[in-house]
Amino acid sequence: MIKELVINIDMVNGFVKEGPLAAPSIMRVVPRQIEILEEAKRDKDTEIIFIRDCHTKDSVEFKSFGPHCLEETSETEIIDELQVYEDKTFFKNCTNLIFAEGMQEYLKGQTELKRVSVMGCLSEICVLNGAIGLRTFFDQNNMDVEVCVHADAIDTYKAPNHDADAINIQAVNMMQANGIKVLRKERM
Numbered sequence: 001m002i003k004e005l006v007i008n009i010d011m012v013n014g015f016v017k018e019g020p021l022a023a024p025s026i027m028r029v030v031p032r033q034i035e036i037l038e039e040a041k042r043d044k045d046t047e048i049i050f051i052r053d054c055h056t057k058d059s060v061e062f063k064s065f066g067p068h069c070l071e072e073t074s075e076t077e078i079i080d081e082l083q084v085y086e087d088k089t090f091f092k093n094c095t096n097l098i099f100a101e102g103m104q105e106y107l108k109g110q111t112e113l114k115r116v117s118v119m120g121c122l123s124e125i126c127v128l129n130g131a132i133g134l135r136t137f138f139d140q141n142n143m144d145v146e147v148c149v150h151a152d153a154i155d156t157y158k159a160p161n162h163d164a165d166a167i168n169i170q171a172v173n174m175m176q177a178n179g180i181k182v183l184r185k186e187r188m
């Protein structure tokens with residue numbers, strides 16, 4: 001039985017390597033994500049899930065964020081560096097992974113689940129919405145599951161008037177204020 005889920009959110013080409021919303025600077029968290037995924041892969045009670053942004057050409061979300069991650073394009077694929085870890089995948093058409101097709105049913109079926117940890121991008125949009133969505137889902141369904149965020153394995157884009165480091169801190173603080181535990185690699 002699965003006791004822990006590690007969820008990697010939107011580390012797809014369309015947010016990291018190509019397309020109108022790609023931010024190559026997000027690659028800076030990939031080494032930490034690999035460490036976390038390697039550890040998860042060795043634990044028989046842990047399952048790794050990837051969430052992939054995937055939209056049809058008429059997606060309503062484009063009114064807020066413009067066209068990106070169109071289905072059947074390379075933008076929806078997990079970046080090469082992480083593909084080896086992709087086993088279970090859910091596709092979402094919004095900024096909150098809890099609404100990915102089949103996600104709620106899958107979570108309800110995890111009767112031994114004790115902890116879910118998240119990582120990925122964009123910290124202030126899909127990671128924040130996903131983590132809070134998970135916390136809310138578990139509360140609503142009276143499931144005693146701890147929700148965590150790997151603060152050193154999330155990132156967002158850098159741009160004028162968009163300080164990625166400050167936004168990452170704000171996103172982590174907002175998640176913590178919503179009952180999400182913050183995890184960081186201990187420094188030696």
